[in-house]
Amino acid sequence: MFDELRDLYQEVILDHGKNPRNFGKPESYNRTARGDNPMCGDKINVYLTVDGNGIIQDLRFDGRGCAISQASASLMTEILRGKPAAEAEALFEYFHDVCTKDDDEQGVHENLDEDATDKLAVLSGVREFPMRVKCATLAWHTMKAALHGDPVTSTENSAF
Numbered sequence: 001m002f003d004e005l006r007d008l009y010q011e012v013i014l015d016h017g018k019n020p021r022n023f024g025k026p027e028s029y030n031r032t033a034r035g036d037n038p039m040c041g042d043k044i045n046v047y048l049t050v051d052g053n054g055i056i057q058d059l060r061f062d063g064r065g066c067a068i069s070q071a072s073a074s075l076m077t078e079i080l081r082g083k084p085a086a087e088a089e090a091l092f093e094y095f096h097d098v099c100t101k102d103d104d105e106q107g108v109h110e111n112l113d114e115d116a117t118d119k120l121a122v123l124s125g126v127r128e129f130p131m132r133v134k135c136a137t138l139a140w141h142t143m144k145a146a147l148h149g150d151p152v153t154s155t156e157n158s159a160f
């Protein structure tokens with residue numbers, strides 16, 4: 001089982017690292033934040049479109065970084081699309097736990113989308129590499145900062 005999870009981990013990092021999903025600054029969004037992981041040199045921008053009901057209708061990212069940071073960001077955009085902001089934060093807490101704590105020390109995480117937690121559990125392989133945990137969680141910290149930031153209009157932040 002362990003080997004199987006490790007193979008999956010490498011597969012996910014390779015797949016999402018090479019072909020990141022939802023990469024690139026969108027034309028419109030209403031929340032954004034920038035994340036920086038100086039330990040590794042990862043930099044990321046996350047762009048969210050949150051509707052009036054608190055549902056994340058769209059999320060995209062851009063930036064540069066190691067394969068793990070890019071793969072984690074890519075996976076995050078797939079997982080969180082269409083989810084309520086509150087569930088996005090709950091999933092982050094779950095992910096942070098599985099990346100940093102032993103199984104018996106993790107908090108109780110209830111009512112989470114099983115498909116999402118299964119995907120995130122694969123990335124928990126970073127727990128073996130403490131230096132990499134910041135890479136794996138950077139996109140999630142940035143997403144959370146964007147959710148808590150002031151709403152923006154995309155024209156304010158656009159380059160032109």
Ligand code: ZN
Nearest residue numbers: 040042066135
């Ligand atoms: Zn990194």
